[in-house]
Amino acid sequence: MIDIPSEIQIFTDGCAKGNPGPAGAGIALLDMDGGLLEEDCQALGHATNNEAEYRALIFAMERCIEYGVRRPHFFTDSELMERQLNGIYKIKNERIGRLAARVNELRGEFDSFDIRHIRREKNKRADRMANEALIDGRDGAYDNAGANGPGQ
16 A cells, blocks of 8 residues: 555546446545555446536545545535535436445545536646546556556
8 A cells, every 4th residue: 555645635527428327436546745656446336427426536535545645635626516515506317326425425524525617727637537447347556656557
């Protein structure tokens, strides 16, 4: 396991080809100075794009818990998800409601929790990893040294 600080930035992205269709999740963990700590991806099977966005966030939150992160700062290019989780928009879809409930359950594991919307071009690492999961339906982690894969 790599050494992860207690406060980090986490970029998440989910994608579905066909919406619904084959889906993937991508995450990028960075230190507070923007240095890459780890990238990872996860094949999600069949899902909608919105479900994939939530599942990518859950994947990232579970990874943060595993690493002992106490103050995560999450970034997503899903304005819908960010606004739903911050109470600006109501959740009307039952499946999304269940995923949001899981996010809210995991929030309690952290000293603080925030999620912010960013423009897609600021989320390239997580986007690349989400699409990587779709290439051959595989999961795979890459650390900052690139020892487990192609790195940046």
